[in-house]
Amino acid sequence: MNIILKAASAAIAIMGVSGTAMADKTAQTTYSNGLPTNVLGFNVAAFGFEALDLGSRYRQSSSTTANTETASTTVANSFTLTGVVTKDCSFYGGGQTGHTINLGVIGVRTGNNDNVSIAFNQRDAVTANVNSATAGCNTDNIVTIAKANGSDGLKNFTPGSYDSNQFTDRIPYAVNASWTGVAAGSTAAGTTQNLAVAFNQGTNALTGGAWRSAFNMDVNAPSQSKGLVAGTYSDTITVTLAVI
Known part of the structure; x- marks a missing residue:
């Protein structure tokens, strides 16, 4: 009997948000066994599923720094010209x-x-x-x-x-x-x-x-x-x- 494995493709979209709105930064780890990270107050994840050789693992993370100040959608500057005409x-x-x-x-x-x-x-x-x-x-x-x-x-x-x-x-x-x-x-x-x-x-x-x-x-x-x-x-x- 032939066994055919089909792998689903994963599309990853990376999005940046401008202006005053901020997107949540990514910090995620997922294990295939579906075990919880905390059991009866015991932090299972702290030991690492990878060390226990339990299933596969997926991680994603990102890091960004916000604007230095509130972004402006409009900015205007004025320029005054001045000069002198001598009396004659x-x-x-x-x-x-x-x-x-x-x-x-x-x-x-x-x-x-x-x-x-x-x-x-x-x-x-x-x-x-x-x-x-x-x-x-x-x-x-x-x-x-x-x-x-x-x-x-x-x-x-x-x-x-x-x-x-x-x-x-x-x-x-x-x-x-x-x-x-x-x-x-x-x-x-x-x-x-x-x-x-x-x-x-x-x-x-x-x-x-x-x-x-x-x-x-x-x-x-x-x-x-x-x-x-x-x-x-x-x-x-x-x-x-x-x-x-």
């Missing part, structure tokens, strides 16, 4: 900050047929213009225009002697400047800003927000009611853009 004002003046505008000969009535009441009077208004294509400040600022001679305007510093009822040694003038900007405290679209220094003023200023545009300045010195004493007439206009 610019005014293109052709590569220089000092300029001389030569008015040439300020014409007076020199005709011998003019009435005595207008002889030597200034013939026409004196005008000048300054225009910079690039000017402005990148923060709140104040634009100031100042005449060095104040309300005297163009002045003759060596007039000599003259009849003050008939002649003068100064030519008052007005300044009108304009650019595109905004009023202080505004974040609206830029509009035309105007700054004027009147004939009787020496200086004036305007505060506003950040702006960049062309800057235009007109100077107007109308004809005087008195004759002009001969000599050189001059004044200095200073335009200052300053951050606040």
